[in-house]
Amino acid sequence: MRIRIFTYQLLILGFIIVLWEFSSKVVPKIFLAPPTNVFPLLLSIWFDPDTYPHLFTTGFEIILSFGLATASGLLLGFALGTWRLLRNAYEPILLAFYAVPSVVWYPLLLLFLGLDVASKIAFAFILSFFPIILTTIQGVTQVDKVLVKAAYSMGASKLTVFYKVVLPASLPIILSGISTGLALCVTGVIVGEMLGGIRGLGVLIASAATLFETAHYFVYTITVILIALLVNYVSKLFEHLSWRS
């Protein structure tokens, strides 16, 4: 059964590539670059040192914004999760902000922080902060109260209860929020770069498209897709590990 599914999946992928090759023979060159052009170009661009500053910028933006969002989201999430009064006050506000289409904030950030990396980092931070803090709150509040009471009655200190009961019991939910946050972080950086920037893969995509360098556009797009899929795969792996333990 597994092999059958895998075969079908490969067939779909093969069909897409063949369709892509044939349709690029039919339509004008600026619309589609055939895979037989794109893949050789892919290798030459990947090994071109001129690409590295762009890759580095995008990677730096992703890592910094994700780190900031995770640190602050976890910290504030645990605070709100354990402190009921604060949670009642601020959780509705956070949920309301989360319902706003995130790109609304981007022109403001562009105005405050300029075209360089700062605006992308701030935008990706906003995107990934909300799922992380909201799932942390949810994770902490769904911990079984009986477990917490039992630990206290056996003489555990507040710190011990946090490390030995609350944290392990809420970890799977929190990790799912972090993995959503990471995916949104990648999206935020790319969207930010495409809407206006100086360096980065998103800037390369937008400028290749504007210049009708379709083969280059495909190469950069495939690179971003591969990065996003890799990031997604790694974070799902972590999530599965936490469920098992």
Place this chain on the structure above:
Amino acid sequence: MRKPHLLIQAATFVVGIALWETVVSEGYVDPLFLPAPTKIFFSLISLYPATFAALYDTLLKTLVSFSIGSIAGVAIGIVVGSRSLLHDVLYPYIFGLYSIPRMVFLPLIVLFLGIGFNSTIFYAVLHTFLPVIIVVVGGVKNIDRRQILYAISLGATGRQIYSKVIIPAALPSILAALRLGIIFSLLGILIAEMYLSISGVGFLMQKLSFAFRSADLFAVTIVVALLAIVISAVLGEVSKKIEERR
């Protein structure tokens, strides 16, 4: 005090605004970038004249792309969720597409459909129907298998299984998907408008940003954000009512 959290909310709001006003009026930040709340308030009252036409344009496009994207998404989600071979084969592709930044496809869409209404709608439909599919598939997969088996053993036809068992049982997740879908639709339209810069409130915001009209930009941002919050709250209430009825 019966509801202390409301007091905290109000206090946060007041202190935040007051702090902001002082920081700007004392000259710690350049008002060109961060306008004082009072200035934003005046911009809100006398809203930038093009805002209403732009909002109307954006909401119309959102409605069109939401209708196409959510109908397609719910239909595909129900089919993919209920056929296990189809699910196992297609779901990795759907989830893969969902997890990559979809904006990378926008330039290609523009190449094929040109700058304008068509490419904006196409992009927003793409933006809408993937999350809708994911949520609906999750809901259909979660249905108790026994319910379907009972229906089959009682002689239900294929069509009845869908209309009497699967769709009613998956209704909460379909409603959740629609709620998510409208926000994703609006998000897609705004992104496309900002990127294509031809019309709508996304374009207006981008323009105000590049023209350094920060108070006007703040006012428009607040209006759009409030609109999204209201839409999502209203849909939340409506779906709660529908679920209570059952």
